[in-house]
Amino acid sequence: RNIHFYPEAPCSTLRTALARRFSLKEGNVVISNGADNLISMVANAFVDEGDEVVMATPTFPVYTNTTQIMGGIPVSVPLKDFTHDLPEMLKRVNRKTKLVYVCNPNNPTGTIVTRKALDDFMSRLPERVILTLDEAYFDFVDDPNFPNGLGYVKKGKQVIVLRTFSKVYGLAGLRIGYALGREDLIKGLNQVRDPFPVHRLAQVAAEAALKDRKYEEMSIRMIRDGRKYLYRELERLGLSYVPSQANFILIDFGRDINEVFEGLLREGIIIRPGRIWNYPTSGRVTIGRIGDHRKFIKALKKILK
Numbered sequence: 001r002n003i004h005f006y007p008e009a010p011c012s013t014l015r016t017a018l019a020r021r022f023s024l025k026e027g028n029v030v031i032s033n034g035a036d037n038l039i040s041m042v043a044n045a046f047v048d049e050g051d052e053v054v055m056a057t058p059t060f061p062v063y064t065n066t067t068q069i070m071g072g073i074p075v076s077v078p079l080k081d082f083t084h085d086l087p088e089m090l091k092r093v094n095r096k097t098k099l100v101y102v103c104n105p106n107n108p109t110g111t112i113v114t115r116k117a118l119d120d121f122m123s124r125l126p127e128r129v130i131l132t133l134d135e136a137y138f139d140f141v142d143d144p145n146f147p148n149g150l151g152y153v154k155k156g157k158q159v160i161v162l163r164t165f166s167k168v169y170g171l172a173g174l175r176i177g178y179a180l181g182r183e184d185l186i187k188g189l190n191q192v193r194d195p196f197p198v199h200r201l202a203q204v205a206a207e208a209a210l211k212d213r214k215y216e217e218m219s220i221r222m223i224r225d226g227r228k229y230l231y232r233e234l235e236r237l238g239l240s241y242v243p244s245q246a247n248f249i250l251i252d253f254g255r256d257i258n259e260v261f262e263g264l265l266r267e268g269i270i271i272r273p274g275r276i277w278n279y280p281t282s283g284r285v286t287i288g289r290i291g292d293h294r295k296f297i298k299a300l301k302k303i304l305k
Ligand SMILES: *Cc1c(COP(=O)(O)O)cnc(C)c1O
Pocket: 033, 034, 035, 036, 037, 060, 103, 107, 134, 136, 163, 164, 165, 166, 172, 175, 176, 177
């Protein structure tokens, strides 16, 4: 009924709900049109021409292009054992470094950096450098060594945590995500925010999703069960994979990934082929519902035969 009105610009109701949920102040929360858009906002607010931005490779590609659009220089540090190489990333931090991205769990590998590794990294990172922790897959983690980025925000560190309604709440089509951080950092993000970034339907859906703990639990259980099911089936097929804390698995099919990709496509299944990450025999497979997994394994058996 209210669709002819502009939406609430700062998403006030949702912002209050998020602040309550995380025991933060409203000033620690900014909501926008998806975490992708928040990554742009981080670059727009904090990256100037010639600034260096340290990140892993492969990781989420949006960090690179948003940095380049602002004239910043992405400094990419290869993963080690499919995980962020924080000691090596620290070595690449210098006087020109403005920002560091840590995608935790990392997309496309599903691996995490541990609390100990991140604490160590933080204790050596110059205080003027902003750490952006992309926690799009936060809810699917079950490793007790995972560091909740919120802890750093509450300690007043120069840290921005990104989260989204796209993954655990299944609202990717509505485009809504948020950032948590110290008030001065969030103020910086608000200064580059679009005037009305999130439309009414997305705001209402996100508020409802946040209250629907049953759905959240179901979604998390489905992903964790799906991971286990796929691990078991992949082991039976003799395929190796990177154990994942996210809602996808990086699988080594042991042959040219393009062949596997095309074969699966013919069966109506689309995966992300790994050539772009220099993993020529691997692909990233998203965890879905149990019926999807059965269909995937059946198609895979046919292709590998
Ligand atoms: C999916 C994803 C995002 C983007 O989420 P949206 O809220 O849908 O824009 C950000 N970061 C990572 C690592 C992701 O995988």
